[in-house]
Amino acid sequence: MNVHQVLSSWLLNSQQEKSPHNRPFVTLSYAQSLDGSIARSDRKPLILSGEESMRITHQLRSLHDGILVGIGTVLTDDPQLTVRHWQGENPQPIILDSRCRIPMAARLCHRTEKNCWVLTTCSDMKSFDGVEIYQMQANEEGRVCLKHALEFLYERGIKRLMVEGGAQIITSFLQAGLVDALVLTICPRFIGGYRAVQSLHMDYVSNLESVQSARLNDDLLIWGSLRSQKV
Numbered sequence: 001m002n003v004h005q006v007l008s009s010w011l012l013n014s015q016q017e018k019s020p021h022n023r024p025f026v027t028l029s030y031a032q033s034l035d036g037s038i039a040r041s042d043r044k045p046l047i048l049s050g051e052e053s054m055r056i057t058h059q060l061r062s063l064h065d066g067i068l069v070g071i072g073t074v075l076t077d078d079p080q081l082t083v084r085h086w087q088g089e090n091p092q093p094i095i096l097d098s099r100c101r102i103p104m105a106a107r108l109c110h111r112t113e114k115n116c117w118v119l120t121t122c123s124d125m126k127s128f129d130g131v132e133i134y135q136m137q138a139n140e141e142g143r144v145c146l147k148h149a150l151e152f153l154y155e156r157g158i159k160r161l162m163v164e165g166g167a168q169i170i171t172s173f174l175q176a177g178l179v180d181a182l183v184l185t186i187c188p189r190f191i192g193g194y195r196a197v198q199s200l201h202m203d204y205v206s207n208l209e210s211v212q213s214a215r216l217n218d219d220l221l222i223w224g225s226l227r228s229q230k231v
């Protein structure tokens with residue numbers, strides 16, 4: 001079996017066997033440098049991973065009902081979040097955007113087959129062409145409450161959710177203990193830039209279990225299930 005087959009069969013099994021009952025199964029997936037950077041320090045877009053790793057990312061997207069990023073990533077990268085380098089259906093694009101900063105020109109607002117879902121805490125924003133806006137509860141920082149957002153997505157049919165970043169979103173999901181699986185691409189470079197994981201204030205550690213890995217040309221792919229343990 002090649003890496004595409006091994007990874008997809010592991011993920012499909014995990015999604016079936018470890019599916020939570022009131023929220024989606026969450027796969028966290030992103031690419032980082034050797035020093036844990038996901039972007040340059042000024043957060044300008046940076047292509048880190050190679051072509052084969054990119055194909056893995058697109059394959060992973062095809063194995064999820066929804067794909068979620070933060071508004072920071074939309075503002076810097078203007079991503080499409082499609083499955084264009086793999087076969088399969090595009091997952092539902094979802095943005096966490098408490099203050100409704102999404103620009104109408106964003107590529108995610110111009111997808112023909114699926115309206116983008118924007119989860120916000122604003123009460124006075126209305127959906128517009130290409131975008132459906134949903135009001136969520138706020139957390140103590142005034143941002144979208146992840147627990148509420150995941151329950152909402154689950155009710156709307158998103159049973160398998162891929163979270164792609166950026167750093168504040170990755171940190172929030174880890175902090176809340178809401179990650180079930182991790183698929184991490186490590187690119188053999190030092191960037192000394194914007195780190196994927198910021199300070200975590202947790203009274204437990206998150207361990208990667210049943211760890212598997214594969215070389216994708218120069219990149220290293222690591223994946224496994226995430227389990228939290230009290231310290």
Ligand SMILES: NC(=O)c1ccc[n+]([C@@H]2O[C@H](COP(=O)([O-])OP(=O)(O)OC[C@H]3O[C@@H](n4cnc5c(N)ncnc54)[C@H](OP(=O)(O)O)[C@@H]3O)[C@@H](O)[C@H]2O)c1
Pocket residue numbers: 029030031032037038039040042043044045046048069070071072073074076077096097098099100101139143144145146164165166167168169170172194
């Ligand atoms: N290498 C990779 O795989 C990869 C993947 C994705 C992104 N990136 C990079 O990551 C950088 C962007 O990351 P970022 O940290 O600036 O932005 P981000 O994580 O994409 O988005 C953060 C924003 O999301 C909003 N948000 C709403 N609810 C939230 C919650 N519960 N927790 C956290 N944030 C919440 C906040 O803005 P409001 O308060 O206004 O809602 C927050 O500022 C870019 O440089 C991009 O290129 C790299």
